[in-house]
Amino acid sequence: MYRPKSTVEQWRIFQAVVDCGGYAQAAEKLNKSQSSLNHAVAKLQQGLGLSLLEVRGRKAYLTREGEVFLRRSRKLTQDVESLERLADVLASGWEPVLRIVVEASLPRGPLYQALADFSRQSRGCSVHLVETQPAGCQTVIAKQAADLVFASRAYPGVTSLPLATTVYVPVCAPSHPLTRLREVGQPDLERELELMLADGSEQDEGWARAEQRWTINHLHDALSLLRRGVGFAWLPQEVVGPLVNNGVLQRLPMANQALRKRFTHLILPASAPPGPAASLLLSLTRHYYGQQEGTAGPS
Known part of the structure; x- marks a missing residue:
């Protein structure tokens, strides 16, 4: 079994030393002792069998190998931070995925605007946007297999909002x-x-x-x-x-x-109330379709 030769914390300390220009400055920023930072980076280099930093005077400089590892390590620490933020988001009840089904014949400009706004507030929520025919909409609604469905007609027994x-x-x-x-x-x-x-x-x-x-x-x-x-x-x-x-x-x-x-209907197939991510997208969708309804007219 593979055993890691480094830790995420070691890579964070390595990055801090580079960004701050030296061990003393990084120790002050991280509120750690300078000796603990020296030990962490030394252990990291020993585990890799490579020299990542050279100290000249009071400043630390990257080696050629260090430049390569700095770029790769930043992605590693960013991914770890994203995972930890995602855990916080899911723990708060935020949905990890929203499934949206749109009837193929319907225009969807306001939906695209709503999704553009949602992307900036999505907190890591993925969107699956699927186009289908009326029969496909009916199947999805019957199976409660989507969070939001945009259809040209209402369906009995489910929440349906006329949008435009x-x-x-x-x-x-x-x-x-x-x-x-x-x-x-x-x-x-x-x-x-x-x-x-x-x-x-x-x-x-x-x-x-x-x-x-x-x-x-x-x-x-x-x-x-x-x-x-x-x-x-x-x-x-x-x-x-x-x-x-x-x-x-x-x-x-x-x-x-x-x-x-013909109306565009927004249908909520699930019997349970929408979660926070779906509620946000629902609010944005109604806003943009409401703007369209207020300005549209025959040309």
Whole structure:
């Protein structure tokens, strides 16, 4: 079995001597005797079989080997400090991991902003962010396999908070035949290929659908096909707005200015109240979605 030749405390003392420029200064900073520091570093060098420091006058200088070990030892002591801080965090009830599931068809700009803020306050908590389809959301909720779920509909028996309204608008490539019409009615759409996000909307809210449909699982795939002139799609205004402004896509001039809307719901699958990390992310999420709701509107 491997036996360590050094201790974390020896490496901390070695670093202090280097940072302070000598044993006397390091002893004062660490509130230890100078002889104890000399002994610790001597024992460290003896165990390694290498000279890490050279004393000239009252100052300690790194050897070439010492420069290498100083860099590596700093990571070691930082990792130990992180482990000890993590133990304190977990002892306080802070969750080590948050699992977040997002329905693929939903825009998530405010969630990203909330996560950016959370990262600066996470205290070592890891985040697992997973994208799935409505059926996947339903399974995760039934198994209570996530802390937060973002879905386009509420589910019975679990806490559900309506966060924001997502507005969907019809778009296609500028080269698509539909863009030649001054006004587009439902009969015009019914004759064209529709790229339909797999968000369950074909059974929801009575949305009329084209007879020719491709079901697309991911928003990225729908956008890639639209750019190539394939079909039209009803997509979140938040996502396609910049592409329309840049001329990459074109919004169809609907005869009745039809807009389709859907809520983004935040669902807490677990029966127990959220822990402190989940509560923080929940608060940040509601804040940023609230900002979006206050400023959003049809363009």
